[in-house]
Amino acid sequence: MAPTLNLVGAGHVGRALGRRFATTGAFAIQDVLTRSEAGARDAVVFIGAGRACAGMAQLRPAQVWMLAVGDDAIAPACAALAQAQPLEGAVVFHCSGAKASGELAAARDAGALVASVHPVRSFADPAAVAADFAGTFCGVEGDAAALALLEPAFTAIGARLVRIDPAAKTVYHAAAVFASNYLVTVVDAALRAYAAAGVPEDVARELARPLATEALANVFRIGPAAALSGPVARGDFATVARQQDAVTRWDPATGRLYEALVAPTADLARRKLTHP
Numbered sequence: 001m002a003p004t005l006n007l008v009g010a011g012h013v014g015r016a017l018g019r020r021f022a023t024t025g026a027f028a029i030q031d032v033l034t035r036s037e038a039g040a041r042d043a044v045v046f047i048g049a050g051r052a053c054a055g056m057a058q059l060r061p062a063q064v065w066m067l068a069v070g071d072d073a074i075a076p077a078c079a080a081l082a083q084a085q086p087l088e089g090a091v092v093f094h095c096s097g098a099k100a101s102g103e104l105a106a107a108r109d110a111g112a113l114v115a116s117v118h119p120v121r122s123f124a125d126p127a128a129v130a131a132d133f134a135g136t137f138c139g140v141e142g143d144a145a146a147l148a149l150l151e152p153a154f155t156a157i158g159a160r161l162v163r164i165d166p167a168a169k170t171v172y173h174a175a176a177v178f179a180s181n182y183l184v185t186v187v188d189a190a191l192r193a194y195a196a197a198g199v200p201e202d203v204a205r206e207l208a209r210p211l212a213t214e215a216l217a218n219v220f221r222i223g224p225a226a227a228l229s230g231p232v233a234r235g236d237f238a239t240v241a242r243q244q245d246a247v248t249r250w251d252p253a254t255g256r257l258y259e260a261l262v263a264p265t266a267d268l269a270r271r272k273l274t275h276p
Helices: 012-024 039-045 071-084 102-109 126-131 144-156 166-196 201-222 237-250 250-273
Strands: 006-008 028-033 052-054 064-067 091-094 115-119 137-142 160-163
Touching: 006 012, 012 028, 012 039, 012 064, 012 115, 012 144, 028 039, 028 115, 028 201, 052 201, 071 091, 071 102, 091 102, 091 144, 102 115, 115 144, 115 160, 115 166, 137 166, 144 160, 166 201, 237 250
Parallel strands: 006 028, 006 064, 028 052, 064 091, 091 115, 137 160
Antiparallel strands: 115 137
16 A cells, blocks of 8 residues: 655645656545645645645644645744644655755654655646656655655656755755756846847847857766866956956946856866866
C-alpha cells in the first residue's frame, strides 16, 4: 500500500505534484487543504484524488504531509499543523527552494521527520508540468529517515534527485536566480543597448539571439571558462574601458551593471588561461 499523503496548500505546485503522485500511485492522496474549501475542491478535481477540507481540524492523520505553501507561510502553517494534528512518526516536507527543512521545527518538535524537496521547474502551467515531469531535478535535504521515504516516491514520478546542504539553501536558490532571472536582465541590457544604437526592437532580438544561444550552448557543452569570448577574454581592457564609459553616458544604471560584470568576467578569463 502506498503511504497516505495530505496536502496543505494546493496551488500550482501542490496540484501538479498531487496529480503526479496520484497518477503513479507513489502516494495515496488523502486530504487536501488550501486557502478556501472551494479551492480545495477544485484541487481535488485537478488531482483526481483526495478529499477537500475546510480546516486543519478536518484533516485525518497521514503518514506524509506536504506543505506546498509560500515561503513565508511554511513556519506558521507547520506550527498550526503541529497544534492541530498528531505528527509523531510522520514525515512532513515542504517544496521551497529558498527555505531549508529547519522551517519545519514545530513538526520535528512534535515527533515528525522533516525534509524539503524543491522541484527545479516553473509551475505556471500545472497541467503541463504534471504531464511532463519526468527528468525534473529536485534539490532534497532533511532527516535521513524522511528522505528514505520521500526519495523513492519522487523517483517514481520521474524526479532526478540532488542532495543539497541545508546551510547553503539560500545560495542554492540564488543559483537558479542567476541561471534564469539575471540572465534575462543581462539580455535585456543588450537589447536596450542595440535600441540605443538605432536598431529596431525586432531586429535587435535577432542580432542577440545567436550570440546568446550559442554562448549558452557552449557553457553547457564545454564549460564557462572555455566558452568565454570577447574583449575581457582577450585582455583588451582598453576596449572594456571605452565600452563602460559609453554605456554609462548612455544609461548610468546599465553602466553600473556593465562595471559590476567586468571583475567576475576577468576572473573567469584567468580560469580560461589556467585551464585551456
